[in-house]
Amino acid sequence: MRALAFKARVLFATRFAEMAEYRAEVVIWMLSGTLSLVMMLVWMAQAAAAPGGQIRGYSAPEFATYFLSTWLVSQLLVVWVSHELDFQIRQGTLSPQLLRPVDPMWLHVASHVAERLVRIVPLLVMVGLFTWLSGASFTREWWAYPAALGLAALGFSVRFLYEYAIGLLAFWTESSASFQEVVWLVYAALGGMFAPLAFYPEWVQRVAVWTPFPYMLGLPAQLLAGKATLAQAGRGALVLLVWLAVFWVVRLIVWRVGLRKYGAVGA
Amino acid sequence: MTGDRGGAGDAAVRVRDLRKGYVVHEKEPGFLGSLRSFVSRKSRVVEAVRGVSFDLAPGEVVGFLGPNGAGKTTTLKMLSGLLHPSGGEVRVAGFEPGRRENAFLRQITLVMGQKQQLIWDLPALDSFLVNQAIYEIPDAQFRATMAEFTEVLGLEGILKKQVRKLSLGERMKCELAAALLHRPKVLFLDEPTIGLDVNMQESVRAFVQDYNVRHNATVMLTSHYMADVTALARRILVIDRGEVVFDGDLARLAEQGGGGKTVRLQLRRPATPEELGRFGSEVRVDGLSAELTVPRALVSERAAALLAELDVADLTVEDPSIESVMASLFGARAGQAGQPERTPEPA
Numbered sequence: 001m002r003a004l005a006f007k008a009r010v011l012f013a014t015r016f017a018e019m020a021e022y023r024a025e026v027v028i029w030m031l032s033g034t035l036s037l038v039m040m041l042v043w044m045a046q047a048a049a050a051p052g053g054q055i056r057g058y059s060a061p062e063f064a065t066y067f068l069s070t071w072l073v074s075q076l077l078v079v080w081v082s083h084e085l086d087f088q089i090r091q092g093t094l095s096p097q098l099l100r101p102v103d104p105m106w107l108h109v110a111s112h113v114a115e116r117l118v119r120i121v122p123l124l125v126m127v128g129l130f131t132w133l134s135g136a137s138f139t140r141e142w143w144a145y146p147a148a149l150g151l152a153a154l155g156f157s158v159r160f161l162y163e164y165a166i167g168l169l170a171f172w173t174e175s176s177a178s179f180q181e182v183v184w185l186v187y188a189a190l191g192g193m194f195a196p197l198a199f200y201p202e203w204v205q206r207v208a209v210w211t212p213f214p215y216m217l218g219l220p221a222q223l224l225a226g227k228a229t230l231a232q233a234g235r236g237a238l239v240l241l242v243w244l245a246v247f248w249v250v251r252l253i254v255w256r257v258g259l260r261k262y263g264a265v266g267a
Numbered sequence: 268m269t270g271d272r273g274g275a276g277d278a279a280v281r282v283r284d285l286r287k288g289y290v291v292h293e294k295e296p297g298f299l300g301s302l303r304s305f306v307s308r309k310s311r312v313v314e315a316v317r318g319v320s321f322d323l324a325p326g327e328v329v330g331f332l333g334p335n336g337a338g339k340t341t342t343l344k345m346l347s348g349l350l351h352p353s354g355g356e357v358r359v360a361g362f363e364p365g366r367r368e369n370a371f372l373r374q375i376t377l378v379m380g381q382k383q384q385l386i387w388d389l390p391a392l393d394s395f396l397v398n399q400a401i402y403e404i405p406d407a408q409f410r411a412t413m414a415e416f417t418e419v420l421g422l423e424g425i426l427k428k429q430v431r432k433l434s435l436g437e438r439m440k441c442e443l444a445a446a447l448l449h450r451p452k453v454l455f456l457d458e459p460t461i462g463l464d465v466n467m468q469e470s471v472r473a474f475v476q477d478y479n480v481r482h483n484a485t486v487m488l489t490s491h492y493m494a495d496v497t498a499l500a501r502r503i504l505v506i507d508r509g510e511v512v513f514d515g516d517l518a519r520l521a522e523q524g525g526g527g528k529t530v531r532l533q534l535r536r537p538a539t540p541e542e543l544g545r546f547g548s549e550v551r552v553d554g555l556s557a558e559l560t561v562p563r564a565l566v567s568e569r570a571a572a573l574l575a576e577l578d579v580a581d582l583t584v585e586d587p588s589i590e591s592v593m594a595s596l597f598g599a600r601a602g603q604a605g606q607p608e609r610t611p612e613p614a
Contacts, residue, residue, distance in 0.1 A: 003403050010400035014386065014393050021388045095349050096383040099376065101369035102401045259367075260351050263289070 011107065015114035026115060027122045030075060036193050040067030040134065043195070056199060062225070064134035068127065069148075069221035070193055075123050076116065076152040077216060079159050081108045082180045085167025089262070090175065098259075105164060105251075112160065139226030147233040148220035154240040155216025159187070161247035168251070171258030191217030212243040278358070279453055279485035280323035280346060285355035287316040287341050287509075315341040317509035318355070325452070326483040328475075330490070330500035334597050338509040339489045340379070343455045346487070347377040360453050373402060376451040378459050384445040385430045391441040392426045395448055402449035409448070415481075416444045419474050436467035443471065447478060454478070456488045460495055472498045493593075507597060521586045523596065527560040530570065533581035546573055555580075 019026065043063040047055050058066065085108075088094040097104040130136070166183060169176040188194065190204075190213035197205055197218050208214050215236035222228035291313050294304040316338045323329055333339050344350040345357060348364035348371065357364055362371035385394045399409045417423055420440045425433060433441065443459065456475065460468040476499055479486050490496055496503065503520050505513035513520055530547060534555045543550045546569050547559035561569045566584055573579060 007400045007403075010396055014389065014397050017393065018386060018388050095344075095377075095379070098349055098367065099347060099372060100384075100398070100401050101372040262349065 007102070007106075008110075011110040012114055015107075015110040016117060019111065019115045019118045023118055026118050029078075030119065030123060030126065033074065033078065034071070035188065036067045036071035036074060037130065039194055040064055040071075043067065044134070058196070061135045061137060064136035065138060065225045066192075066196060066221060066227070068130055068134060068136045069138070069224035070191075070217060071130075072123070072127050072224070073148065073152050073155075073217055073220045074191075074193065075119065076149075077156050077159050078115075078119075079112065079156070079163045081112070081160060082163040082167035082176060084108065085164065086170045086176045086180075089168070089170040092263070094262070098262075105255075108164070109160070112156075138224050141226065143230055144223040144226065144228075147230060148223040151215065151220040151223070151233060151236055151240065154237060154244065155212070155220070158212050158216055158240055158243045158247055161244065161251050165247065165251045165254045168254045168258045171254075171261040186211070187213050187217070190214055192221065193217065196222075212240055215239050277325070278322040279325045279327070279360060280321075280487070281356075281358040282322070282342075282346070283320050283356040285316055285319040285342065285345060285357060286314065286353045287338075287345060287350060288312045288314045288353045315509055316345070316352075319506065319509070319511050320355075321504055321511060321514060323485050323487060325485055326479070327502065328479055328486040328488065328500045330496035330503045331487050331506065332489070332496065332503060332593060333506040334593075337506045339506055340457055342506065343377060343379075343457050343487065343489065347375055347455050348372070349377070373449055374451055375453045375455065376446040376449075377455040377457065378443060378446045379457040380461070383442050385438065385441055387431050388429060390427045391422075391430055391433070391445070394430070394441075394445050395426075398445055398448045404449055408450075412448055412450060413444075416447070416474075419477050420444060420470065436463050436470075439463060439467065439471065440474075443474060450482055452482070452484055454484055454486045454488075456486065456490075458490055459488070460490060460492055468492060468494065475499055505593075505596065513596070518586070520596075521592050522563065523592075527562055528566050529585045530559050530561050530566070530573070531583045531585065532557040532559075532573065532577070532579055535578040535580050538577055542577070 040063060043055070043058070044060040047053060047058060047060040047063055053059055055063075085094075088097075094104065097107065131138070162183070163180065166176055166179050169179055173179075190197070190208040190211055192214065197208055197214050200208070219228055219232065219236045223233055289312065290310050292304075292308055292310045294300050294308070319338070319342060331339055331342070341350065345352050346359055346364055348367045351365045360371065360374040362368060362374070364371065364375075384398070385391055386397070395409075395413065398404070404412070417426070420443065422440060422444060425437045425441065428437075430438060430441065439459070447454070454475070459475070460471050463471065472495055475486060475488070478484055479499075486499070488495065488499060497517065500517075502516055503513065504511055505520070513523060515523075527548070532543075534557060537555060538552065538557065540550045540552050543552065543557055543559055547561040549558075549560040551558045561584075570582060570584060574582060
């Protein structure tokens with residue numbers, strides 16, 4: 001147990017030092033992921049022009065709060081592991097990691113967690129700035145914040161595992177990046193990045209509840225916006241836990257089978 | 268679960284009838300070729316390793332030689348668990364490498380190239396600390412090993428520099444240190460001195476030699492620099508087109524490669540190649556210096572004749588360089604009909 005704690009501490013400290021070297025790039029990267037903010041401007045303008053200043057119960061400030069919350073949560077869910085795995089498998093740079101007695105997944109986990117810590121301060125500054133500019137107003141219910149953070153943590157874990165499995169498809173294909181792009185589109189759409197899920201046709205909503213996406217992105221955003229209950233958060237957490245177990249097994253199977261296909265080319 | 272040590276005997280590495288085939292996709296060049304390939308992609312299986320067998324004893328240093336595409340790197344990757352064999356049996360330190368058990372990975376290392384383990388943006392010392400944690404190296408052992416490596420490799424002054432700011436040679440030294448920090452018992456070194464200057468090559472050779480002696484480690488080394496092989500290895504394995512074509516010591520390799528010795532002459536009066544051709548083959552004349560190859564069995568007789576019949580100031584007899592032995596060995600095999608092709612590097 002002590003050895004495990006020591007490993008975790010050293011891996012995290014090293015990855016944090018590495019990510020801190022790229023702090024400027026992390027901030028620029030955050031600014032590049034502003035789809036939610038663009039959608040915020042579109043929907044705010046539509047609401048302002050609509051009769052009664054509302055669309056399906058959302059006023060312009062409420063759209064601002066929802067989309068800013070979506071942006072904040074999506075920043076906590078950022079995962080780039082599939083791109084790294086795709087590169088490492090195709091270029092053979094996975095080989096040195098396979099020679100060490102630790103699952104390479106934990107090195108990627110350490111990188112992502114460390115990056116989140118580097119990201120958090122500029123993220124909060126930007127949220128404050130955009131809140132002031134857009135007139136958004138977050139919920140005053142204290143429990144919504146830990147609940148949203150918990151769902152975001154579960155959502156990150158789910159997303160990390162399925163993105164990991166997607167990256168591992170490079171064992172079989174020339175590149176797994178195209179799979180990742182398709183899945184991202186579904187994640188963004190059903191997660192509520194383009195519009196709240198309630199705005200979609202009913203059949204889409206019925207399909208969406210069987211996926212993890214509304215619970216990892218839309219639900220925590222709705223909690224921050226004061227439009228979801230603690231009971232809904234609890235149900236969402238249960239759904240995410242089931243998906244976490246599913247993707248844990250999927251990742252493990254894809255990893256084990258894929259390693260037999262590995263060509264270790266280039267390194 | 269630990270590996271099945273049954274059948275491994277006392278060998279550090281035991282390989283029997285090892286095979287590896289790759290599926291290689293083929294495409295004609297140009298736009299039409301791309302279209303044809305898009306509709307129906309052609310592929311074929313290339314046998315990179317074809318029934319290789321050998322044993323390595325604990326503490327043994329073996330040079331693993333062969334031309335590009337012969338199957339050296341593929342074999343090393345199978346021995347270190349990176350590639351799964353298509354057939355045959357491998358045991359390294361008593362383990363089946365393909366299972367990649369942690370206990371196995373703690374006993375081996377594979378060094379390939381100069382960008383492997385080190386974290387590019389941080390000082391090398393950070394990478395060493397990561398390896399200490401991953402390999403669960405006790406503090407006392409870590410400090411002792413670092414002290415040993417710092418002394419032998421001359422790491423003083425470079426451990427706290429960012430890796431990306433190290434010279435190629437400095438980086439290679441740090442890569443070696445990172446790869447051996449956990450004191451593995453079996454080392455697979457694939458071109459460990461490639462791209463390094465002569466001094467740095469010497470330094471890496473001395474380090475490997477020192478590590479072998481101190482830790483009784485088994486070393487399997489591939490290199491295109493024959494100086495690496497002659498300095499470190501007493502036994503040579505030669506692989507060509509996926510098959511082991513020689514297994515023995517350097518002297519025997521020289522015999523098999525050509526069977527001749529090189530006689531160098533310093534003459535007082537010039538001699539023509541035709542004159543010298545009576546005493547041996549492959550005659551080269553450069554002013555008053557000359558060189559010819561003489562069959563081993565006739566060396567004494569021919570040397571005496573040269574001294575008697577020509578005005579010789581100095582005469583030396585040497586084994587042929589290993590480069591020329593290898594060239595003649597592979598040249599002879601290339602001339603044989605029905606040989607399988609070599610696989611493209613770095614498969």
